[in-house]
Amino acid sequence: MERSLMKGNEALAEAAIRAGCAHYFGYPITPQNEITAYMSKRLPKVGGVFIQAESEIGAINMVYGCAATGTRCMTSSSSPGISLKTEGISYLAGADLPCVIVNVQRGGPGLGSIQPSQADYWQATRALGHGDLRIPVFAPSTVQEMADMTGKAFDLADEYRTPVMILADGLLGQMMEPVSFPEEKAPAARGEKAWAANGHGNARPKNIVNSLYLQPEKLEQNIKERFVRYGEIEKKYADAVSDNADGADIIVAAYGSTARIARSAADMARAAGIKTGTFRPLTLYPFPEKALREACASAKKVLVTEMSMGQMVDDVKLALECKLPVEFFGRTGGFVPAPSEIFEKIKSMTEV
Amino acid sequence: MNLRRRGETGVITVADLDIVNPYFRAADLRKLFADNGIRLAVSDYAGSGLDVPALNISVKGIADNTDYLIIDAGGDDEGAKVIGRFAADIGEIGYDMYCVVNCYRYLTRTAPLTAALTRDIEAASGLKCTGIVNNSNLGAETTKAHVAASIPYARETARLTGLPLIPFEMKVYVKPIWETRRFPFSEPTGEVADEMGS
Numbered sequence: 381m382e383r384s385l386m387k388g389n390e391a392l393a394e395a396a397i398r399a400g401c402a403h404y405f406g407y408p409i410t411p412q413n414e415i416t417a418y419m420s421k422r423l424p425k426v427g428g429v430f431i432q433a434e435s436e437i438g439a440i441n442m443v444y445g446c447a448a449t450g451t452r453c454m455t456s457s458s459s460p461g462i463s464l465k466t467e468g469i470s471y472l473a474g475a476d477l478p479c480v481i482v483n484v485q486r487g488g489p490g491l492g493s494i495q496p497s498q499a500d501y502w503q504a505t506r507a508l509g510h511g512d513l514r515i516p517v518f519a520p521s522t523v524q525e526m527a528d529m530t531g532k533a534f535d536l537a538d539e540y541r542t543p544v545m546i547l548a549d550g551l552l553g554q555m556m557e558p559v560s561f562p563e564e565k566a567p568a569a570r571g572e573k574a575w576a577a578n579g580h581g582n583a584r585p586k587n588i589v590n591s592l593y594l595q596p597e598k599l600e601q602n603i604k605e606r607f608v609r610y611g612e613i614e615k616k617y618a619d620a621v622s623d624n625a626d627g628a629d630i631i632v633a634a635y636g637s638t639a640r641i642a643r644s645a646a647d648m649a650r651a652a653g654i655k656t657g658t659f660r661p662l663t664l665y666p667f668p669e670k671a672l673r674e675a676c677a678s679a680k681k682v683l684v685t686e687m688s689m690g691q692m693v694d695d696v697k698l699a700l701e702c703k704l705p706v707e708f709f710g711r712t713g714g715f716v717p718a719p720s721e722i723f724e725k726i727k728s729m730t731e732v
Numbered sequence: 733m734n735l736r737r738r739g740e741t742g743v744i745t746v747a748d749l750d751i752v753n754p755y756f757r758a759a760d761l762r763k764l765f766a767d768n769g770i771r772l773a774v775s776d777y778a779g780s781g782l783d784v785p786a787l788n789i790s791v792k793g794i795a796d797n798t799d800y801l802i803i804d805a806g807g808d809d810e811g812a813k814v815i816g817r818f819a820a821d822i823g824e825i826g827y828d829m830y831c832v833v834n835c836y837r838y839l840t841r842t843a844p845l846t847a848a849l850t851r852d853i854e855a856a857s858g859l860k861c862t863g864i865v866n867n868s869n870l871g872a873e874t875t876k877a878h879v880a881a882s883i884p885y886a887r888e889t890a891r892l893t894g895l896p897l898i899p900f901e902m903k904v905y906v907k908p909i910w911e912t913r914r915f916p917f918s919e920p921t922g923e924v925a926d927e928m929g930s
Contacts, residue, residue: 384838385871394838411755417810421839494755554755558836558870 388526389414389553395527399534402428403453405442410494411550412484415456436461440468447477448589450576456482470509474591478537482546484553495714496550501691505665517545517664519635523557551637620661620668622675628657631679645722669699682706742799747773750806791818809852819858832865835885843888863898
């Protein structure tokens with residue numbers, strides 16, 4: 381397969397186009413600007429539409445309108461911009477509209493910094509809008525995964541009629557690595573969307589896309605039906621990888637770019653005689669609880685490491701049901717943890 | 733760096749006019765340049781983490797006080813727009829403008845695509861390119877075969893643009909942080925990489 385050298389942001393954008401995303405709505409913010417710039421250059425050449433909206437709020441509502449027609453579409457931003465989009469994401473979830481939303485995380489709260497961060501885990505997995513809703517979240521760790529997970533995200537979004545998030549960070553967005561793209565699927569292979577409000581031509585009853593249900597019975601029924609779909613997503617899409625977990629005394633759990641550093645630290649620990657494995661969730665919602673428990677079968681302790689003050693650590697503790705001690709090491713403010721720092725933490729966990 | 737390696741003793745200045753992306757600026761390599769007696773001209777905001785596309789640089793002022801001025805103008809027509817602001821001064825001083833091309837970058841994977849981008853860069857910058865530099869590479873995966881396979885592409889790009897191919901000697905001084913070790917991006921940058929040859 382042909383290899384190209386691409387930034388993570390560029391690879392994600394190209395993968396979206398190949399997944400049939402012909403419509404993109406966005407607003408610039410560092411460190412995700414390459415997605416917006418790439419879409420502005422490429423989409424007009426493939427018969428698509430690029431719109432730089434007046435704001436993040438404008439962009440997410442354009443996604444709502446576009447998704448309502450059954451057309452694959454996407455928006456992207458970075459942390460403060462995602463906060464602005466959350467009202468629109470809730471409306472998309474409430475109207476069962478498929479789309480892909482990308483967060484190339486930077487530091488927060490507030491304007492924070494333009495440096496990499498993973499401090500939006502709680503927001504991505506718990507708080508992407510008001511109401512009873514969940515949003516599936518993919519967590520790439522390489523430029524290749526930025527591409528691969530984007531295709532999966534569009535498929536999941538269509539299959540379950542839900543917004544889906546790609547949660548990357550500034551490091552992954554800016555990093556350049558060789559990448560290969562899968563063959564493009566023909567539009568027919570993606571299936572018809574019988575619910576789409578795309579013109580009935582007097583040939584069928586009209587479709588209405590809406591998130592307002594004034595009768596309690598209707599709203600409860602609607603939410604319960606959606607939660608059945610969330611249950612199916614949890615069974616089908618929860619995914620993770622682990623390395624050297626068999627027989628490990630310590631498991632280091634990390635996602636995204638931090639997971640690559642965690643592997644380096646685990647290599648250092650094993651070289652020092654500490655039986656150390658790693659666990660990396662590929663999906664953050666659904667969190668791969670069963671895979672984590674399996675990876676921790678022999679472990680005596682678990683270390684969670686993140687570019688934050690500790691957010692995924694909550695899901696790790698929930699999945700392990702307090703059966704193992706869970707410790708945390710993180711850097712924040714734009715610092716990326718060093719393998720040596722994580723290694724020192726692993727060493728300290730072996731001391732009684 | 734090649735000028736210094738060739739024994740050039742005059743004043744050399746590198747100006748970083750790439751303000752589209754606040755990541756990966758020449759300002760990050762301040763020590764490497766200083767150690768080799770190369771002056772650095774960057775925005776006051778470079779390396780500050782501030783996301784402001786501001787540039788308080790006078791190209792003419794720098795040119796008056798240096799023997800060689802090398803300008804990094806970013807990777808495409810968006811980056812080259814900044815050059816447009818200084819086009820009149822640069823034209824008056826006299827210049828060479830090289831398009832550094834890579835057939836393993838997706839948007840320049842063929843000679844016609846690269847030639848079109850070269851024309852876009854000229855339109856955005858208000859200056860004419862004077863040469864093509866073939867820097868085709870696949871990052872850490874690059875082999876001699878990759879470089880050899882890119883030569884027909886480089887020749888065709890030169891033919892389509894009517895520009896000469898500029899030969900150059902390459903030594904890698906700095907690798908991106910994610911290539912310096914296996915999973916590396918947490919230690920200080922700026923280390924000297926292994927020589928990859930010409």
